[in-house]
Amino acid sequence: MATNSTDLMRAAVLVGEGDPDTALVVRDEPLPEPGIGQVRVRVTAAALNHLDVWIRKGLPSVPKPRIMGADGVGIVDAVGAGAEAVLAERGISVGDRVVLDPGMSCGACRACASGDTSLCRHFQVLGEHVAGTHAEAVVLPAVGVHAAPAHLDDDAAAALMLTSxxxxxxxxxxxxxxxxxxxxxxxxxxxxxxxxxxxxxxxxxxxxxxxxxxxxxxxxxxxxxxxxxxxxxxxxxxxxxxxxxxxxxxxxxxxxxxxxxxxxxxxxxxxxxxxxxxxxxxxxxxxxxxxxxxxxxxxxxxxxxxSTMASRHDVEALLAFVRRHEIVPRVDSTFALEDVAAAHRHLESAAQVGKVVLRVR
Ligand SMILES: [Zn+2]
Missing domain, CATH: 3.40.50.720 (NAD(P)-binding Rossmann-like Domain)
Structure with missing residues (x-):
């Protein structure tokens, strides 16, 4: 693990709005602990989305400090109470490489009961409503992690989920x-x-x-x-x-x-x-x-x-299709986590074709 102490991690933190050089700082943050039904993933690569640029500009404005980032790939390294059983249902254990579903639903409303989780009235997005993936670790519900497609390297796997x-x-x-x-x-x-x-x-x-x-x-x-x-x-x-x-x-x-x-x-x-x-x-x-x-x-x-984001059914159907057809998302460029401001500027320049990826470890 690349952190300086067992309790800290490097993270790109949104502390203001506007210019990426002043709105974003890369610093040590407490390593998050998974709560009930949650898992912690050691992020190896994360992707940027236009969502990150909009949030940085204050559209929408989110509480700060906030670690952004909806997309990532990494290794499951800790589980909260009850999470292991949820992972086991999908054949995932601690130590496995996973991709993350950035959409989080309440699990209790009519939309959630119907399976169309993206219609949940309490729908939240990783990195917008809660701490996201532009960090060495992220905590999210166990239902939101999926085995990473084996044909994808970390850059491509990080680039997959939100947009695809x-x-x-x-x-x-x-x-x-x-x-x-x-x-x-x-x-x-x-x-x-x-x-x-x-x-x-x-x-x-x-x-x-x-x-x-x-x-x-x-x-x-x-x-x-x-x-x-x-x-x-x-x-x-x-x-x-x-x-x-x-x-x-x-x-x-x-x-x-x-x-x-x-x-x-x-x-x-x-x-x-x-x-x-x-x-x-x-x-x-x-x-x-x-x-x-x-x-x-x-x-x-x-x-x-x-259309907004994707339901759990959509995500599962997408992953099956990506595996079957060995689709590799197009990565335009990669930046180190420390260079997150440059990554933001590159995405905003619209010079890219495909995804801008942060290498976290
Ligand atoms: Zn719901």
Whole structure:
């Protein structure tokens, strides 16, 4: 173990809001102890998500100090009361390498009873509502750890869960995409975008990716994009996508528009969708208030779907699929935990294709 004493661990701690150099400090923190039903995982690698950037900016503002980080991989090294039995049900013991489900539900409400845990009214996210993975150890409910897929190294395993599980739920649980359908993936070089391309390729689903510049086209094709529309960043951004989809589909449109951009993608998606098409989003990074366009909604019989994180069922289905198809999440770059501020700046620069990973040990 890499800590200086048995009771301390290194952690990237959010102490303020704004600039990563002042909002984040890397320091020794008390090593957390697992409570009832919890396990402690010695983190070997963790990933950044846009969630971390938003939280750092105060959107949403969380109590500080707070260790952020929703994604990680590591070794189970301590268990609280009752946790061992929960782990044993899934064939996991102390010493095993695990990936973490960042979504935590109450286990007691109607949504939890139905198994759709991401609809839980008390849903919480690792690193947002409780201490997260950007540290040498993290404590979480035993139900949230899963055996790490053996074909993934630590960097790739750390990069897997939040974006791939989010993407899985959007595509297969919410939009119910079928093999003969076509999916338009907005902002495809993002974490959820690259995951969507990989999942669709493995499932044999045709994809059309959008990206702002030519520089990412090859990487997107490698990940599974059948077509790439280069949008530029001008005001005709949406028009270019609508025209591109029309060309590629011979005027039919796509069955599913997969989005995290929000405002800029909403109206062009309604234009680019085929009749009966589904728009699904997990974000609104360009803004939350597009024109509603209700005439097009009913005339084309569109469905506008929201999606957040993933249920336990989604996570289990995703992991089985990732193992079966040996999917390896795309890691854009790795940083040492001590360089967390640089990792934040890199993610924010939008220069990356895929995930930004922190090597913790
Ligand atoms: Zn619940």
């Amino acid at each position: 599980a989010t993407s899985w739920r959007m595509l297969f649980t919410r939009a119910q995409v079928q093999v003969h359908e076509r999916v338009l993936v907005w902002g495809a070089s993002s974490g959820v975008g690259t995951a969507a391309l990989q999942l669709c390729r493995a499932a044999g689903i045709e994809t059309i990716a959008t990206t702002r510049g030519e520089d990412k086209v090859d990487a997107l094709r490698e990940l599974g994009a059948d077509h790439v529309i280069v949008t530029g960043s001008g005001e005709d951004f949406g028009d270019r996508v609508v025209a591109g989809v029309e060309d590629i589909t011979g005027g039919e449109g796509v069955e599913v528009a997969f989005d995290h951009l929000g405002k800029v993608a909403w109206e062009p998606s309604m234009l680019a969708l085929a009749r009966g098409g589904r728009y699904v989003t997990c974000g609104a990074s360009t803004g939350p208030m597009p024109r509603a366009f209700i005439t097009r909604l009913f005339w084309k019989q569109l469905s506008m779907l929201g």
